[in-house]
Amino acid sequence: EAGVTQFPSHSVIEKGQTVTLRCDPISGHDNLYWYRRVMGKEIKFLLHFVKESKQDESGMPNNRFLAERTGGTYSTLKVQPAELEDSGVYFCASSQDLYINYGYTFGSGTRLTVV
């Protein structure tokens, strides 16, 4: 089976620009999570989709971040406008098991650099 796919793998943008990250979960996985690791800090939860609905978006840092999951399939995370502190690695993960007893499957991540 195909794994979790994230695009792009790297993105370098200028402060004030907009960037959209995409995540394609494993087919059939209703649960989709976004995390990010800012330089030198731990991996932090951003939000969780169950199908197309946002179950928990408590980790979204501010309203410059907008996440969507069209039809319960792929998800996008848009940052607009990007700030320097948004630089980091953004991870997507999916899980079929709602209670993640078997853990997540992670994507390779998108490294975002805001200059």
Added chain:
Amino acid sequence: AQRVTQPEKLLSVFKGAPVELKCNYSYSGSPELFWYVQYSRQRLQLLLRHISRESIKGFTADLNKGETSFHLKKPFAQEEDSAMYYCALKTDSWGKLQFGAGTQVVVTP
């Protein structure tokens, strides 16, 4: 407050030596803990779940509720164990994870 602490940022061991990665947690409910590993140029992947009490690639981890710890151990480190290791705590019924800061393990021959 929920917290996962990995006190060692870097652990350097010789091949064949035992390795132990420390993880302590703070959580008011019944904890569910995981170890994830990220090898160089690879994605983050699940290594162990405490509920399964399994041994993967020679690694084991035991949940100690008294000491609020979930340390990862391997009796004989191999060069291919060099990687970044993250301890993670499930913090709600929907699967949200709180990660520790990670421990970089370097195994030298």
